[in-house]
Amino acid sequence: MKQVDIVIIGGGPAGLAAAVAAYDSGVRDVLILERDEQLGGILNQCIHNGFGLHTFKEELTGPEYADRFITQVRDRSVPYLLNTMVMDITPDRVVTAVNRTDGVLQIQAKAVILAMGCRERPRGALNIPGYRPAGIFSAGTAQRLVNIEGYLPGKEVVILGSGDIGLIMARRMTLEGARVKLVAELMPYSGGLKRNIVQCLDDYGIPLRLSHTVVDIEGKEHITAVTIAKVGADRKPIPGTEERYACDTLLLSCGLIPENELSTAAGVTLSPVTNGPVVNESLETNLPGVFACGNVLHVHDLVDYVSEEAAKAGAAAAHYVKRALPDGCDREITLKPEGGVRYTVPATIRPDRVSDQVTVRFRVGEVYRNAFVSVYFDDTRILHKKKRVLAPGEMEQVILTKESLDQYPSLQTITLKIE
Known part of the structure; x- marks a missing residue:
């Protein structure tokens, strides 16, 4: 059985960004498994422009955006297997895959990143x-x-x-x-x-x-x-x-459906709203060492946010592999969506593992005009931000700082609502 530090399932924008971030975080033994014949995922057929404005500060087509990350992966000599279908993941991170060259592969990973994307309804x-x-x-x-x-x-x-x-x-x-x-x-x-x-x-x-x-x-x-x-x-x-x-x-x-058949078989807990894994602030699922990012986690509106989120998952997986996480992280804060907020990613936050800030992404259930996004720490409102328009088609986010979390040492619930 092959031993690998981090196995990334999916070579689309999420998997590529996670691989680059994991490598740059000090873990060199990374392997990408991609079922298609080339890296890049769905971006290869998205020849329209509009990609990359957040990530690269310029407007790119889908293939151009994918090529930027493919180049970064190749510059770091991160290995990848194409035309390789992952058949199974066990709770202890044994990945079974198959391709025509190697036959059946079994890989014991120290960490697994789920980046399988989504499919159409x-x-x-x-x-x-x-x-x-x-x-x-x-x-x-x-x-x-x-x-x-x-x-x-x-x-x-x-x-x-x-x-x-x-x-x-x-x-x-x-x-x-x-x-x-x-x-x-x-x-x-x-x-x-x-x-x-x-x-x-x-x-x-x-x-x-x-x-x-x-x-x-x-x-x-x-x-x-x-x-x-x-x-x-x-x-x-x-x-x-x-x-x-x-x-x-x-x-x-x-509509799009996250590809979570492998996740379900492995025992990953899924959200009934997003059909994606329930994750904490490190984008880690209920299975230790199994992380999720991109459209397999929740459907994004911009690929730039996919890359940003995947980079966080890659860095978190690297820290997990290196055991570079602080001890005594038992306290967990629950995020509660209310009043028009359909879900939040992450669903829980362990404040001891927040280094600087946490980006909480969410979607609303209907169109709101001149409404407020409010965040409550237990019963105390700490954010009341006016938004001219909130729509289900556009993902929203709020940023919680470690400083604000530390000011409430007994905090149990963070509530997001539209008011």
Whole structure:
């Protein structure tokens, strides 16, 4: 059995940033396992710009952003295995993987970083009536077909769901000569970034129909039309509001699901809200030495935040391997989301292990205007920050300093709420 200090599962933006940070934190024995044929993950098919403004202070395309981190990994001679599928992780960090060159591999790791990313929600999870004709794609699949494979899925397009990938593909399909008739969104608000709504829909005259969904798909061999209808507050279609659109392509952009089958099998506790691991301030799961970062932890809106979070996980894993953590860290503070805050990452904080500050990321459950993000230390409000707009499609954050935590030595609960 091969012995490795840190095994990173996933060679996308999270895995790459974690590897660089672990190496720079003094642990040289790092191995990346990637199931695809190249490093970079989903960024390889994201040829639009808008990446890197926070990390590199310049606007990059997805492949350019990925290449920056791939170069850093190669400059440090961090080894990686491509076309390698991880089959199992045990609670004591034995990783079983398989590829065509080495066959079955068993690796005993001192620390494991989960960076598997996420997948799109399929049609089968949406309960749309109709046959199962050709011409229905997830937005990410269509993105790969257009940007990497060089195929155009269709010419008359309807998009269900206003996630960022769906918005970006509305623009991409338009630029390739297709006609995008509309984007329908079940919720009364968009699931994507405001800038993508403006740049991908408004700039091209593509209508966004909020509180609408697809209620019927026509066609047996190939899709010929869809029917959309307005939905009420209960998210159920309202009779009499149906509209029919002839089309040859339906793209689905209805949410992302963190890839946590390996995590679940290993015994990692998952959040029912994010479907990602429950982690502490070091991004460590309930299994000692198993860390999580990126979209496998919770779905991010910006890859820059993925890299920032992954770097923290990589450094924390390195400290774990080197046993460079202070003793006597039994006290744990629980973070409690309330009043419109859906979840927080991390879910707990051990103040003795906070060196400088903790970034707490969260999402809200609906659109708020001119509201306040409030943080309570037990019953004492220590932060009351006004926000002009809060939306589910955009991740928010607050920063808690070690100094503020140390001022409350008996603190048990930190509550985040919208007021």
